[in-house]
Amino acid sequence: MSYHQFAYIYDYLMKDVPYDSWVEFVGNQADRYSVKGKDLLDIGCGTGELSLRLVKGGYSVTGVDLSEDMLFMALEKAEKEGLDLPLFQQDMSELEGLGRFDIITIFCDSLNYLGTEEKVINTFKKVREHLSEQGLFLFDVHSIYKMSQIFLNETFTYNDDEVAYIWDCFPGESPNSVEHGLTFFVRDDETGQYERIDEIHHQRTFPVLTLKNWLNEAGFEVLEVTADFTEGKPADNSERIFFSCKRK
Template identity: 30%
Template sequence: MEEMEAYTGFAEVYDTFMDDTPYEEWADFLAGLIGKYGISRPVQSAGEAGCAAGTAESTGTEQESGADPSLREALEEEKNLVLDLGCGTGTLTELLSQKGFDMIGVDSSEEMLQLAMDKKEKTGSRILYLCQDMRDLDLYSTVGTVVSVCDSINYLLEDEDVADTFSLVENYLYPGGIFIFDFNTLYKYETVIGDTTIAENRDDCSFIWENYYHEEEHINEYDLTIFAREKKNRESFRRFQETHYQRGYTLEEMKSFVENSGLSLILVMDAETHREPTEDSERIYVVAGKGRKAAEECNTGENR
C-alpha cells in the first residue's frame, strides 16, 4: 500500500469517477454568468481559443481612456483572460476554452495538471497551466474573470487561508472583473455526508470513501482507498490510500470573506435550484466583483 497526499493516487482515476459530473452544464452556466455580470468575452471565434483577443468590443473603462492603441489592445487581452482556480484535470477549463475564452488553469497538484496537459495536447488548446497553491497565487497580469468550482474553496481550512486567497483574487482581477466560486455548506458536511461511507466499483478501478466529520473545527476528513487496475498486468490492481480535508462554511461567513477582501457581492444562489439559498442548501454559488459599488442587498435567486 502507498500512502499519498491528496490528488496524487486519486488523480489517475479522478476523471473516471467524475464522468457523470455535468461539466457541460457548468460551462454553459458559468459562461452565462460571465456574459451577464462580467467583462471577459470570448476570443473572436471558438476555433481561436487560447489566443488573447484584442478584437473584443471595448467596455470603455476609465483605465483605457486615452491609452494608445497598443496599450488598449494589451488591456483588452487582460480583460478577456479567465482564470480557473483549482482547475484539477482541466475538464472545465477545456470546455470554457472551447467556448472561446482565453484560459489559465491553476492547481497545486502536479499529477492533476499532468492530466490537464494531456487533454491540452489532444485538443490543441492554448491554455496556460500553472502549478501553484491558490493561497500563493502569482500571475503575470490581471485577469477579467476568476472561476473556482467543484468545492475547491472548501480545501481552505483556516480563515487566514480564505482571506489570503480572496485578497489575491481581488489583486489580480481587472477593474470591473468578477470572481465566481462555489462552496459546500456547513449543512452538507454536518447533515448529509459527515460520518458516511461511499463506495463505487468500476471495471478498471474502485474506491471506498469514508467520511469523518469533526464538529468543533467544521472539518470533514475523508479517507480514500483506491484500487486501480495495472496497465501492464490487467489481472492485478494497485491499492492507494490518501486523506482529504475540507471545511464547511456558512453563507454569512463567505459573505464576510468577500467583503473583507475588497470585493462586492453581486449574486448568491443555491447551486442546484439556482434560486435563493436556504438553510438546507448543500452547495452555493457566489459572484463577486471588483471596483463595483456594493448594492444594499446583493441579487439572490435564479440567474435572471
C-alpha cells in the first residue's frame, strides 16, 4: 500500500517507537548465528529511521518500500546526514534484481500489510532468492492476540498542538485482520489552521504455526520464534512475534 499524505506525519507519530531495540535484535541474532557479512536488506524501510540506525551500526543497508513518499523522506534523511542508503520502490512479494544479502529484515509489522496468503508466501520465496547461503532472515508480525484483543473494535485518540488523530479499528474481511480508519488533523505552520487527512490501513496476521509451515515450504529453517524484544517464547498475551530464519 502507499501511505500517501500519512508519510509526512509518520515520523512525528512514531517518535516513541523503539527502533534501537530492533537494531539490538539484529546485532544479537547476527552474533548468535555467526553471520559475518554486513550487507543488509531492510524491506518495508518506510522513512528510513531504522535503516539509518543500522547504517550507523556498521551495516551496508539497502532499503525497499512500496511507498514513493516514504522513500523520498528516507532519501532526504540519508542525504542530510551524509549516509549511503540505496533505496528501491518495490512490492516485497515481487522483489527482483537486488542481489544477495547477509541479513534481510522485515520489521515494524510491515509484513502484516500483506492481505493474502499468496503474497506472504511469495514474499518468503523472494526473500530466500535474495539471501546469501549463510544469511539470516529476521522479521516480526502482530500476534493474533494483539489483533483481536488490543486493536479490534477499539478507538485510540491523540492530541497535541501539532497533530491530533482519531484511530478506529474495525474487523477486516479476512480472518485475523483489522481495518484501521485514521483521521488526522495536522497544523499548518503558516496559517495555524488544521488540515484533515483520512487514511484506511489494512493489516492481517496469521498463526505462528502457519507462518512456520510457509517458511519451511519456501526453503527456510526457523531457528527461533520469540516475542516482544525478549528471548522468551510467545505467550498467550504476547503482542509482537519475532522470527529468526536461515536458508535450508
